[in-house]
Amino acid sequence: MASKNTRTELIETGTRMLLQTGYNHTGIQSLLQAVGVPKGSFYCHFSNKEDFGLQVVEHYCRKHTAYLERYLSDESQSPLTRLRRYFEFYIEYYASLQCQDGCLLGNLAAEMADQNETFRTRLEELFTGWRERLAECLKRAQEVGEVPAELDVTAVAEFCLNSWEGAVLRMKTCKSVAPLHTFVSLFFDSLLKG
Amino acid sequence: MASKNTRTELIETGTRMLLQTGYNHTGIQSLLQAVGVPKGSFYCHFSNKEDFGLQVVEHYCRKHTAYLERYLSDESQSPLTRLRRYFEFYIEYYASLQCQDGCLLGNLAAEMADQNETFRTRLEELFTGWRERLAECLKRAQEVGEVPAELDVTAVAEFCLNSWEGAVLRMKTCKSVAPLHTFVSLFFDSLLKG
Numbered sequence: 001m002a003s004k005n006t007r008t009e010l011i012e013t014g015t016r017m018l019l020q021t022g023y024n025h026t027g028i029q030s031l032l033q034a035v036g037v038p039k040g041s042f043y044c045h046f047s048n049k050e051d052f053g054l055q056v057v058e059h060y061c062r063k064h065t066a067y068l069e070r071y072l073s074d075e076s077q078s079p080l081t082r083l084r085r086y087f088e089f090y091i092e093y094y095a096s097l098q099c100q101d102g103c104l105l106g107n108l109a110a111e112m113a114d115q116n117e118t119f120r121t122r123l124e125e126l127f128t129g130w131r132e133r134l135a136e137c138l139k140r141a142q143e144v145g146e147v148p149a150e151l152d153v154t155a156v157a158e159f160c161l162n163s164w165e166g167a168v169l170r171m172k173t174c175k176s177v178a179p180l181h182t183f184v185s186l187f188f189d190s191l192l193k194g
Numbered sequence: 195m196a197s198k199n200t201r202t203e204l205i206e207t208g209t210r211m212l213l214q215t216g217y218n219h220t221g222i223q224s225l226l227q228a229v230g231v232p233k234g235s236f237y238c239h240f241s242n243k244e245d246f247g248l249q250v251v252e253h254y255c256r257k258h259t260a261y262l263e264r265y266l267s268d269e270s271q272s273p274l275t276r277l278r279r280y281f282e283f284y285i286e287y288y289a290s291l292q293c294q295d296g297c298l299l300g301n302l303a304a305e306m307a308d309q310n311e312t313f314r315t316r317l318e319e320l321f322t323g324w325r326e327r328l329a330e331c332l333k334r335a336q337e338v339g340e341v342p343a344e345l346d347v348t349a350v351a352e353f354c355l356n357s358w359e360g361a362v363l364r365m366k367t368c369k370s371v372a373p374l375h376t377f378v379s380l381f382f383d384s385l386l387k388g
Contacts, residue, residue, distance in 0.1 A: 022304075
Protein backbone atom coordinates (compact mmCIF):
# COMPACT_ATOMS: atom_id res chain seq x y z
CA MET A 1 0.00 0.00 0.00
CA ALA A 2 2.05 2.95 -1.29
CA SER A 3 -0.35 5.45 0.28
CA LYS A 4 0.01 3.98 3.74
CA ASN A 5 3.80 3.89 3.42
CA THR A 6 3.90 7.54 2.42
CA ARG A 7 1.91 8.53 5.50
CA THR A 8 4.19 6.42 7.71
CA GLU A 9 7.29 7.94 6.14
CA LEU A 10 5.96 11.46 6.57
CA ILE A 11 5.13 10.76 10.22
CA GLU A 12 8.47 9.10 10.98
CA THR A 13 10.60 11.71 9.23
CA GLY A 14 8.40 14.41 10.77
CA THR A 15 8.98 12.98 14.24
CA ARG A 16 12.74 13.29 13.75
CA MET A 17 12.39 16.82 12.40
CA LEU A 18 10.09 17.93 15.23
CA LEU A 19 12.48 16.44 17.79
CA GLN A 20 15.49 18.08 16.21
CA THR A 21 14.20 21.50 15.21
CA GLY A 22 10.85 22.02 16.94
CA TYR A 23 7.42 22.61 15.42
CA ASN A 24 7.73 26.20 14.22
CA HIS A 25 11.12 25.61 12.63
CA THR A 26 9.99 22.47 10.74
CA GLY A 27 8.94 23.37 7.21
CA ILE A 28 6.52 21.23 5.24
CA GLN A 29 8.65 21.82 2.16
CA SER A 30 11.74 20.43 3.89
CA LEU A 31 9.73 17.43 5.07
CA LEU A 32 8.47 16.73 1.53
CA GLN A 33 12.01 16.99 0.18
CA ALA A 34 13.36 14.68 2.89
CA VAL A 35 10.71 12.05 2.14
CA GLY A 36 10.76 12.70 -1.61
CA VAL A 37 7.05 13.12 -2.21
CA PRO A 38 4.99 15.96 -3.78
CA LYS A 39 2.84 18.37 -1.80
CA GLY A 40 -0.35 16.56 -2.82
CA SER A 41 0.77 13.47 -0.87
CA PHE A 42 0.97 15.54 2.29
CA TYR A 43 -2.53 17.03 1.96
CA CYS A 44 -3.87 13.60 1.10
CA HIS A 45 -3.03 12.52 4.68
CA PHE A 46 -3.06 15.71 6.75
CA SER A 47 -5.35 18.71 6.56
CA ASN A 48 -2.61 21.18 7.56
CA LYS A 49 0.63 21.53 9.50
CA GLU A 50 -1.15 21.54 12.86
CA ASP A 51 -3.00 18.32 12.05
CA PHE A 52 0.33 16.80 10.99
CA GLY A 53 2.05 17.94 14.19
CA LEU A 54 -0.71 16.48 16.33
CA GLN A 55 -0.55 13.17 14.46
CA VAL A 56 3.22 13.08 15.02
CA VAL A 57 2.54 13.55 18.75
CA GLU A 58 0.06 10.64 18.73
CA HIS A 59 2.53 8.42 16.86
CA TYR A 60 5.30 9.32 19.31
CA CYS A 61 3.04 8.58 22.28
CA ARG A 62 1.92 5.20 20.98
CA LYS A 63 5.55 4.14 20.70
CA HIS A 64 6.48 5.40 24.15
CA THR A 65 3.31 4.08 25.81
CA ALA A 66 4.33 0.64 24.52
CA TYR A 67 7.68 1.02 26.35
CA LEU A 68 5.80 2.14 29.47
CA GLU A 69 3.55 -0.91 29.35
CA ARG A 70 6.43 -3.26 28.63
CA TYR A 71 7.97 -2.32 31.96
CA LEU A 72 4.97 -1.48 34.14
CA SER A 73 3.04 -4.64 33.18
CA ASP A 74 5.98 -6.95 33.88
CA GLU A 75 4.50 -9.08 36.64
CA SER A 76 7.79 -10.94 37.10
CA GLN A 77 9.09 -7.86 38.94
CA SER A 78 7.83 -6.04 42.03
CA PRO A 79 5.90 -2.81 41.30
CA LEU A 80 8.74 -0.55 42.44
CA THR A 81 11.32 -2.54 40.48
CA ARG A 82 9.13 -2.23 37.36
CA LEU A 83 9.02 1.53 37.75
CA ARG A 84 12.74 1.82 38.32
CA ARG A 85 13.54 -0.45 35.37
CA TYR A 86 11.31 1.74 33.19
CA PHE A 87 13.38 4.83 33.94
CA GLU A 88 16.64 2.87 33.67
CA PHE A 89 15.56 1.74 30.21
CA TYR A 90 15.24 5.40 29.20
CA ILE A 91 18.71 6.19 30.51
CA GLU A 92 20.04 3.59 28.05
CA TYR A 93 17.68 4.90 25.36
CA TYR A 94 18.88 8.48 25.67
CA ALA A 95 22.51 7.39 25.97
CA SER A 96 22.08 5.57 22.63
CA LEU A 97 20.91 8.90 21.13
CA GLN A 98 23.98 10.74 22.52
CA CYS A 99 21.60 12.77 24.71
CA GLN A 100 20.03 14.42 21.66
CA ASP A 101 16.35 15.18 21.05
CA GLY A 102 14.97 14.74 24.56
CA CYS A 103 11.25 14.11 25.02
CA LEU A 104 8.96 15.37 22.27
CA LEU A 105 6.19 16.14 24.77
CA GLY A 106 8.53 18.22 26.93
CA ASN A 107 10.00 20.03 23.94
CA LEU A 108 6.57 20.87 22.54
CA ALA A 109 5.33 21.91 25.98
CA ALA A 110 8.13 24.48 26.12
CA GLU A 111 7.55 25.67 22.56
CA MET A 112 3.81 25.41 21.99
CA ALA A 113 1.90 25.58 25.29
CA ASP A 114 1.51 29.36 25.10
CA GLN A 115 1.09 29.51 21.33
CA ASN A 116 -1.48 26.89 20.43
CA GLU A 117 -4.36 25.84 22.64
CA THR A 118 -5.00 22.59 20.72
CA PHE A 119 -1.41 21.46 21.31
CA ARG A 120 -1.51 22.61 24.93
CA THR A 121 -4.67 20.69 25.84
CA ARG A 122 -3.54 17.53 24.05
CA LEU A 123 -0.09 17.64 25.71
CA GLU A 124 -1.75 18.12 29.08
CA GLU A 125 -4.04 15.11 28.50
CA LEU A 126 -1.04 12.99 27.56
CA PHE A 127 0.96 14.09 30.61
CA THR A 128 -2.05 13.37 32.83
CA GLY A 129 -2.50 9.88 31.37
CA TRP A 130 1.20 9.17 31.86
CA ARG A 131 1.04 10.42 35.46
CA GLU A 132 -2.00 8.21 36.15
CA ARG A 133 -0.17 5.13 34.89
CA LEU A 134 2.81 5.94 37.13
CA ALA A 135 0.44 6.55 40.08
CA GLU A 136 -1.21 3.17 39.49
CA CYS A 137 2.19 1.46 39.72
CA LEU A 138 3.09 3.43 42.86
CA LYS A 139 -0.25 2.40 44.37
CA ARG A 140 0.62 -1.26 43.74
CA ALA A 141 4.02 -0.65 45.32
CA GLN A 142 2.24 0.84 48.31
CA GLU A 143 -0.06 -2.18 48.58
CA VAL A 144 2.88 -4.57 48.77
CA GLY A 145 4.70 -2.35 51.27
CA GLU A 146 7.47 -1.12 48.98
CA VAL A 147 6.71 2.56 49.57
CA PRO A 148 5.35 4.27 52.70
CA ALA A 149 1.57 4.02 53.17
CA GLU A 150 1.25 7.73 53.91
CA LEU A 151 2.54 8.86 50.48
CA ASP A 152 0.01 10.60 48.23
CA VAL A 153 0.70 8.50 45.13
CA THR A 154 -0.93 10.97 42.73
CA ALA A 155 1.25 13.82 44.01
CA VAL A 156 4.35 11.62 43.96
CA ALA A 157 3.58 10.46 40.40
CA GLU A 158 3.13 14.10 39.35
CA PHE A 159 6.44 15.02 40.98
CA CYS A 160 8.11 11.98 39.41
CA LEU A 161 6.95 12.77 35.89
CA ASN A 162 7.77 16.48 36.06
CA SER A 163 11.15 15.86 37.68
CA TRP A 164 11.97 13.32 34.98
CA GLU A 165 11.04 15.81 32.26
CA GLY A 166 13.28 18.38 33.94
CA ALA A 167 16.15 15.89 34.09
CA VAL A 168 15.70 15.07 30.38
CA LEU A 169 15.72 18.80 29.57
CA ARG A 170 18.95 19.24 31.50
CA MET A 171 20.47 16.20 29.79
CA LYS A 172 20.09 18.15 26.54
CA THR A 173 22.29 21.01 27.76
CA CYS A 174 24.94 18.98 29.59
CA LYS A 175 24.99 16.21 26.96
CA SER A 176 25.29 13.55 29.63
CA VAL A 177 22.83 11.13 31.23
CA ALA A 178 24.12 12.16 34.69
CA PRO A 179 20.93 14.18 35.47
CA LEU A 180 18.85 11.06 34.70
CA HIS A 181 20.95 8.95 37.09
CA THR A 182 20.62 11.65 39.76
CA PHE A 183 16.85 11.59 39.28
CA VAL A 184 16.62 7.79 39.61
CA SER A 185 18.90 7.73 42.63
CA LEU A 186 17.19 10.52 44.59
CA PHE A 187 13.66 9.59 43.61
CA PHE A 188 13.94 5.88 44.40
CA ASP A 189 16.62 5.78 47.10
CA SER A 190 15.68 8.91 49.05
CA LEU A 191 12.18 10.20 48.36
CA LEU A 192 10.39 6.83 48.21
CA LYS A 193 12.25 5.49 51.24
CA GLY A 194 10.17 7.97 53.27
CA MET B 195 21.16 58.58 26.41
CA ALA B 196 18.94 57.62 23.48
CA SER B 197 21.36 54.92 22.32
CA LYS B 198 21.40 53.16 25.67
CA ASN B 199 17.61 53.30 25.87
CA THR B 200 17.26 51.73 22.44
CA ARG B 201 19.47 48.85 23.46
CA THR B 202 17.50 48.40 26.69
CA GLU B 203 14.19 48.49 24.79
CA LEU B 204 15.43 45.96 22.26
CA ILE B 205 16.60 43.65 25.03
CA GLU B 206 13.42 43.98 27.09
CA THR B 207 11.04 43.57 24.17
CA GLY B 208 13.25 40.74 22.87
CA THR B 209 13.04 38.99 26.24
CA ARG B 210 9.24 39.00 26.03
CA MET B 211 9.33 37.78 22.42
CA LEU B 212 11.82 35.00 23.17
CA LEU B 213 9.74 33.90 26.15
CA GLN B 214 6.52 33.92 24.16
CA THR B 215 7.58 32.56 20.79
CA GLY B 216 11.04 31.05 21.18
CA TYR B 217 14.30 31.97 19.45
CA ASN B 218 13.72 30.59 15.97
CA HIS B 219 10.24 32.05 15.71
CA THR B 220 11.33 35.55 16.82
CA GLY B 221 12.01 37.72 13.80
CA ILE B 222 14.34 40.71 13.99
CA GLN B 223 11.92 42.60 11.73
CA SER B 224 9.05 42.04 14.20
CA LEU B 225 11.30 43.14 17.04
CA LEU B 226 12.25 46.34 15.21
CA GLN B 227 8.59 47.06 14.49
CA ALA B 228 7.59 46.41 18.10
CA VAL B 229 10.28 48.77 19.42
CA GLY B 230 9.85 51.23 16.53
CA VAL B 231 13.48 51.59 15.48
CA PRO B 232 15.26 51.06 12.14
CA LYS B 233 17.48 48.08 11.35
CA GLY B 234 20.63 50.16 11.81
CA SER B 235 19.81 50.59 15.50
CA PHE B 236 19.82 46.84 15.96
CA TYR B 237 23.21 46.30 14.30
CA CYS B 238 24.61 49.22 16.25
CA HIS B 239 24.15 47.12 19.43
CA PHE B 240 24.24 43.50 18.29
CA SER B 241 26.38 41.80 15.69
CA ASN B 242 23.64 39.37 14.65
CA LYS B 243 20.57 37.50 15.93
CA GLU B 244 22.65 34.99 17.89
CA ASP B 245 24.54 37.75 19.67
CA PHE B 246 21.20 39.40 20.46
CA GLY B 247 19.71 36.14 21.79
CA LEU B 248 22.73 35.55 24.01
CA GLN B 249 22.54 39.09 25.38
CA VAL B 250 18.85 38.57 26.14
CA VAL B 251 19.83 35.44 28.09
CA GLU B 252 22.42 37.42 30.09
CA HIS B 253 19.90 40.17 30.82
CA TYR B 254 17.32 37.59 31.95
CA CYS B 255 19.86 35.88 34.20
CA ARG B 256 21.00 39.08 35.86
CA LYS B 257 17.40 39.83 36.81
CA HIS B 258 16.74 36.32 38.13
CA THR B 259 20.10 36.03 39.91
CA ALA B 260 19.11 39.18 41.82
CA TYR B 261 15.92 37.39 42.99
CA LEU B 262 18.02 34.35 43.95
CA GLU B 263 20.39 36.48 46.01
CA ARG B 264 17.56 38.44 47.61
CA TYR B 265 16.27 35.21 49.14
CA LEU B 266 19.41 33.12 49.61
CA SER B 267 21.38 35.95 51.25
CA ASP B 268 18.61 36.78 53.72
CA GLU B 269 20.44 36.08 56.99
CA SER B 270 17.28 36.77 59.01
CA GLN B 271 16.01 33.34 57.92
CA SER B 272 17.47 29.87 58.39
CA PRO B 273 19.17 28.43 55.27
CA LEU B 274 16.36 25.99 54.50
CA THR B 275 13.70 28.67 55.01
CA ARG B 276 15.59 30.97 52.60
CA LEU B 277 15.58 28.26 49.96
CA ARG B 278 11.90 27.47 50.44
CA ARG B 279 10.95 31.16 50.35
CA TYR B 280 12.88 31.52 47.10
CA PHE B 281 10.75 28.89 45.39
CA GLU B 282 7.58 30.21 47.01
CA PHE B 283 8.40 33.64 45.59
CA TYR B 284 8.47 32.09 42.12
CA ILE B 285 5.10 30.44 42.63
CA GLU B 286 3.67 33.92 43.19
CA TYR B 287 5.70 35.26 40.28
CA TYR B 288 4.41 32.66 37.81
CA ALA B 289 0.86 32.99 39.17
CA SER B 290 1.06 36.74 38.40
CA LEU B 291 1.97 35.81 34.80
CA GLN B 292 -1.04 33.44 34.54
CA CYS B 293 1.42 30.56 34.16
CA GLN B 294 2.65 31.90 30.81
CA ASP B 295 6.22 32.04 29.52
CA GLY B 296 7.93 29.71 31.97
CA CYS B 297 11.70 29.90 32.41
CA LEU B 298 13.69 31.31 29.49
CA LEU B 299 16.64 29.01 30.24
CA GLY B 300 14.42 25.93 30.23
CA ASN B 301 12.60 26.99 27.07
CA LEU B 302 15.86 27.68 25.23
CA ALA B 303 17.36 24.42 26.51
CA ALA B 304 14.47 22.55 24.87
CA GLU B 305 14.69 24.54 21.65
CA MET B 306 18.36 25.30 21.15
CA ALA B 307 20.56 22.74 22.96
CA ASP B 308 20.77 20.49 19.89
CA GLN B 309 20.85 23.30 17.33
CA ASN B 310 23.43 25.78 18.55
CA GLU B 311 26.54 24.87 20.51
CA THR B 312 27.12 28.45 21.73
CA PHE B 313 23.66 28.58 23.29
CA ARG B 314 24.04 25.06 24.70
CA THR B 315 27.34 25.73 26.46
CA ARG B 316 26.18 29.08 27.86
CA LEU B 317 22.90 27.59 29.14
CA GLU B 318 24.83 24.75 30.75
CA GLU B 319 27.19 27.22 32.49
CA LEU B 320 24.21 29.18 33.79
CA PHE B 321 22.44 26.05 35.07
CA THR B 322 25.66 24.94 36.75
CA GLY B 323 26.12 28.30 38.47
CA TRP B 324 22.50 28.21 39.66
CA ARG B 325 22.95 24.67 40.97
CA GLU B 326 26.12 25.68 42.84
CA ARG B 327 24.31 28.54 44.56
CA LEU B 328 21.52 26.16 45.62
CA ALA B 329 24.10 23.62 46.81
CA GLU B 330 25.83 26.30 48.89
CA CYS B 331 22.55 27.08 50.64
CA LEU B 332 21.85 23.37 51.20
CA LYS B 333 25.35 23.01 52.66
CA ARG B 334 24.57 25.79 55.14
CA ALA B 335 21.29 24.03 55.97
CA GLN B 336 23.28 20.87 56.59
CA GLU B 337 25.75 22.70 58.87
CA VAL B 338 22.93 23.94 61.09
CA GLY B 339 21.26 20.52 61.13
CA GLU B 340 18.24 21.39 58.98
CA VAL B 341 18.89 18.62 56.45
CA PRO B 342 20.45 15.18 57.01
CA ALA B 343 24.26 15.14 57.16
CA GLU B 344 24.49 12.20 54.77
CA LEU B 345 22.86 14.06 51.84
CA ASP B 346 25.10 14.79 48.86
CA VAL B 347 24.22 18.48 48.56
CA THR B 348 25.53 18.80 44.99
CA ALA B 349 23.35 15.91 43.80
CA VAL B 350 20.35 17.23 45.75
CA ALA B 351 20.84 20.73 44.30
CA GLU B 352 21.05 19.23 40.80
CA PHE B 353 17.86 17.25 41.42
CA CYS B 354 16.19 20.34 42.90
CA LEU B 355 17.01 22.58 39.96
CA ASN B 356 16.05 20.05 37.29
CA SER B 357 12.85 19.06 39.10
CA TRP B 358 11.91 22.71 39.41
CA GLU B 359 12.49 23.26 35.68
CA GLY B 360 10.29 20.23 34.97
CA ALA B 361 7.55 21.59 37.24
CA VAL B 362 7.72 24.98 35.47
CA LEU B 363 7.46 23.22 32.10
CA ARG B 364 4.39 21.30 33.28
CA MET B 365 2.87 24.51 34.64
CA LYS B 366 2.87 25.78 31.06
CA THR B 367 0.67 22.92 29.83
CA CYS B 368 -1.72 22.70 32.80
CA LYS B 369 -1.88 26.50 33.26
CA SER B 370 -1.83 26.14 37.02
CA VAL B 371 0.85 26.56 39.68
CA ALA B 372 -0.17 23.18 41.17
CA PRO B 373 2.99 21.42 39.85
CA LEU B 374 5.12 24.11 41.57
CA HIS B 375 3.34 23.54 44.90
CA THR B 376 3.78 19.77 44.48
CA PHE B 377 7.50 20.34 43.89
CA VAL B 378 7.91 22.51 47.01
CA SER B 379 5.92 20.13 49.16
CA LEU B 380 7.67 16.91 48.11
CA PHE B 381 11.14 18.41 47.90
CA PHE B 382 11.09 20.17 51.27
CA ASP B 383 8.66 18.04 53.29
CA SER B 384 9.63 14.58 52.04
CA LEU B 385 13.02 14.43 50.31
CA LEU B 386 14.92 16.78 52.64
CA LYS B 387 13.41 15.23 55.74
CA GLY B 388 15.50 12.15 54.95
